[in-house]
Amino acid sequence: MISIRNLKKNYDGEGAVTTALEDISFDITTGEFVAIMGPSGSGKSTLLHILSFLDRPTSGSYAFQGKRMQDLSDEELARIRNEEMGFIFQSFNLLARQTVYENVEIPLIYNANIPPELREARVRAAVAAVGLDDKLYEEAGKLSGVQKQRVAIARALVNQPNVIFADEPTGNLDSASGAQIMEILARLNESGHTIILVTHETYTSEFAKRAIHIKDGRIHSDGPLTRRRTSKSDFIK
Numbered sequence: 570m571i572s573i574r575n576l577k578k579n580y581d582g583e584g585a586v587t588t589a590l591e592d593i594s595f596d597i598t599t600g601e602f603v604a605i606m607g608p609s610g611s612g613k614s615t616l617l618h619i620l621s622f623l624d625r626p627t628s629g630s631y632a633f634q635g636k637r638m639q640d641l642s643d644e645e646l647a648r649i650r651n652e653e654m655g656f657i658f659q660s661f662n663l664l665a666r667q668t669v670y671e672n673v674e675i676p677l678i679y680n681a682n683i684p685p686e687l688r689e690a691r692v693r694a695a696v697a698a699v700g701l702d703d704k705l706y707e708e709a710g711k712l713s714g715v716q717k718q719r720v721a722i723a724r725a726l727v728n729q730p731n732v733i734f735a736d737e738p739t740g741n742l743d744s745a746s747g748a749q750i751m752e753i754l755a756r757l758n759e760s761g762h763t764i765i766l767v768t769h770e771t772y773t774s775e776f777a778k779r780a781i782h783i784k785d786g787r788i789h790s791d792g793p794l795t796r797r798r799t800s801k802s803d804f805i806k
């Protein structure tokens with residue numbers, strides 16, 4: 570699904586160039602649950618921005634679903650991003666005054682492939698998948714943090730994307746709430762969703778099946794995670 574080779578990213582500053590990614594290569598196949606890990610400043614956000622088509626690499630290649638990024642226009646990248654990728658952020662990024670229903674519906678409004686009459690069923694199914702059926706018409710701003718993140722997961726799911734990017738999804742949550750979110754992501758992965766998680770927290774990454782550690786813009790290690798956390802009591806410290 571994802572194939573990157575010798576990816577490099579420089580940021581040009583005033584008189585100085587920062588190399589955020591030095592030489593990154595890996596493949597991610599459908600159905601994987603990958604944690605991209607590393608300390609602050611290691612290049613995680615830069616890598617995520619490129620993988621999710623927000624930014625282009627300085628050199629190297631990136632193919633998503635067999636399509637090479639260098640062959641795609643900015644318009645095509647935006648369309649693929651809207652229709653084939655789902656996003657979950659640390660800060661939830663919900664519209665506080667809108668209902669759960671309205672928040673989850675937003676990606677469908679921008680998806681020309683889904684006729685309006687199919688939207689309601691899609692929204693209800695996505696909200697049911699995160700167990701928030703009873704909150705459908707509540708204002709998002711009135712929900713608890715973990716409920717907001719569940720709404721964000723429903724919004725990420727509603728277009729039935731090929732991949733879900735989760736950027737520090739537990740960063741604003743206490744550990745019990747973080748565990749709930751990670752259990753939902755693990756469950757979605759078990760049912761076939763490809764998930765790419767960016768985190769600097771080891772306990773969050775342990776829900777993934779593979780960890781790619783980056784350090785100073787290079788891959789430090791890349792391999793399977795064998796120990797899956799199985800219960801909440803194992804997780805809550």
Ligand code: ADP
Nearest residue numbers: 580587588589608609610611612613614615616
């Ligand atoms: P992480 O997400 O792991 O904290 P980043 O990808 O944000 O790492 O940053 C990697 C490096 O690139 C850092 O040295 C950072 O200062 C630099 N950097 C990130 N974004 C920019 C930018 N827009 N302009 C200049 N330098 C940047």
